[in-house]
Amino acid sequence: MAQLHLTDEVLMAFADGELDDPVAATVEQAMADNPAIARRVTEFLRSRRLVRSAFPEEMGADVPPELLAGVQARIASLEQPMRAEAGPEVRAGFRLPVVRTRTFGMALAAGIACLLIGAAGYFVGRQIPSSAQLAGPIAQLSDPRIGRILSESRSGQEQDLPYGRIRVVSTFRLADRTLCREFRLQTASGGSNAVACRNGGWRITFAMEEATGAYVPSGGDDLMESYLQNAGAGQPLLDAAEIEALRDVEHHP
Amino acid sequence: MPTAIGQELVALLPRLRRFALVLCRSPSLADDLVQGACERALANAGSFTPGTRFDAWAFRILRNHWIDHLRRTRTEGMTEDVTVQTHLVGDAGEGPILNRLLLAEVQQIIDAMPPEQREVLLLVCVENLAYREAAEVLGVPIGTVMSRLARARKRLIELTAAA
Numbered sequence: 001m002a003q004l005h006l007t008d009e010v011l012m013a014f015a016d017g018e019l020d021d022p023v024a025a026t027v028e029q030a031m032a033d034n035p036a037i038a039r040r041v042t043e044f045l046r047s048r049r050l051v052r053s054a055f056p057e058e059m060g061a062d063v064p065p066e067l068l069a070g071v072q073a074r075i076a077s078l079e080q081p082m083r084a085e086a087g088p089e090v091r092a093g094f095r096l097p098v099v100r101t102r103t104f105g106m107a108l109a110a111g112i113a114c115l116l117i118g119a120a121g122y123f124v125g126r127q128i129p130s131s132a133q134l135a136g137p138i139a140q141l142s143d144p145r146i147g148r149i150l151s152e153s154r155s156g157q158e159q160d161l162p163y164g165r166i167r168v169v170s171t172f173r174l175a176d177r178t179l180c181r182e183f184r185l186q187t188a189s190g191g192s193n194a195v196a197c198r199n200g201g202w203r204i205t206f207a208m209e210e211a212t213g214a215y216v217p218s219g220g221d222d223l224m225e226s227y228l229q230n231a232g233a234g235q236p237l238l239d240a241a242e243i244e245a246l247r248d249v250e251h252h253p
Numbered sequence: 254m255p256t257a258i259g260q261e262l263v264a265l266l267p268r269l270r271r272f273a274l275v276l277c278r279s280p281s282l283a284d285d286l287v288q289g290a291c292e293r294a295l296a297n298a299g300s301f302t303p304g305t306r307f308d309a310w311a312f313r314i315l316r317n318h319w320i321d322h323l324r325r326t327r328t329e330g331m332t333e334d335v336t337v338q339t340h341l342v343g344d345a346g347e348g349p350i351l352n353r354l355l356l357a358e359v360q361q362i363i364d365a366m367p368p369e370q371r372e373v374l375l376l377v378c379v380e381n382l383a384y385r386e387a388a389e390v391l392g393v394p395i396g397t398v399m400s401r402l403a404r405a406r407k408r409l410i411e412l413t414a415a416a
Binding site for chain 2: 008013018053060225
């Protein structure tokens with residue numbers, strides 16, 4: 001019989017029923033020969049029970065109605081277009097925001113407005129409404145002061161504006177090395193999360209507006225996330241990498 | 254096809270929430286995570302292999318969603334949610350194995366463990382995932398699962414033995 005080193009891992013695996021028969025038989029023999037080993041196995045069994053008791057089922061059982069409704073609405077929304085179209089599969093991706101607008105009609109009514117702005121400045125086939133036509137924080141995004149802040153502020157910094165506050169969230173590059181910044185603008189009428197990329201000056205490529213106070217079932221983060229994923233956003237540039245990227249902006253205004 | 258998993262996902266919500274709570278320790282953030290993960294799961298229903306464990310597949314999506322969230326908030330600093338850490342008061346639930354005092358102690362010990370030990374404890378000891386399945390959820394080798402799990406349980410054994 002090959003020598004088996006009875007490490008904690010091996011004894012734990014035995015207690016968890018994870019060992020193959022021949023090895024398990026060896027451990028059983030060792031337990032019979034040596035009470036100390038039997039005890040160690042018993043303790044691993046006991047630890048499993050302790051952990052189970054510490055995470056009772058009730059811990060997650062209190063599913064909030066909003067969460068349940070949100071997930072069910074999503075399921076329902078996937079069922080409908082599938083029946084109607086029977087064609088293209090619904091994929092996570094750029095289609096997601098569009099699907100969501102339909103799905104989360106309630107959330108929209110509760111106060112999310114979402115603009116998905118293509119490189120050429122089009123939004124789902126329509127021209128972006130001019131600033132004058134838009135109320136709320138998205139209207140402010142074309143303010144040149146924001147451009148300056150995006151060129152100069154490190155991530156995490158907040159700055160005051162006459163109509164609110166801006167916080168730069170992160171800095172990253174797209175696959176083609178275009179420099180982009182995610183930021184959040186908070187005004188009296190609400191907040192908006194946006195991404196601006198360098199193309200000559202700063203161009204807003206994505207913006208999402210939410211009213212304050214309304215319960216928004218997670219949506220915002222996901223939209224931004226799926227946008228970033230699909231835009232091919234790289235890892236956030238941190239510390240020296242971010243400083244260097246911003247220095248480039250300064251030199252090529 | 255995506256909706257074929259819909260009802261399974263709804264049934265799994267309580268366990269997804271529990272896992273999310275273990276990961277982020279903030280009830281409101283946990284709900285957001287679960288919702289986001291459900292949407293990802295539905296959008297990627299095709300990536301589920303029938304015949305494999307559905308819960309493990311969903312746990313993996315939830316955890317990846319959490320990792321992405323961390324990646325995005327790293328430069329932004331902590332969100333308000335995370336600072337509102339609610340201590341979870343559990344219940345013995347599974348019968349009279351533990352008295353309340355010991356239970357509270359166990360919870361405290363687990364609470365103080367690093368996140369990578371807490372998550373593996375939940376997946377293996379509570380969700381009954383095999384080591385291999387837990388390794389897939391966590392995206393680490395099976396040996397890593399075993400060493401983290403053994404370390405966490407040894408610690409629990411040592412700290413509760415004196416009681």
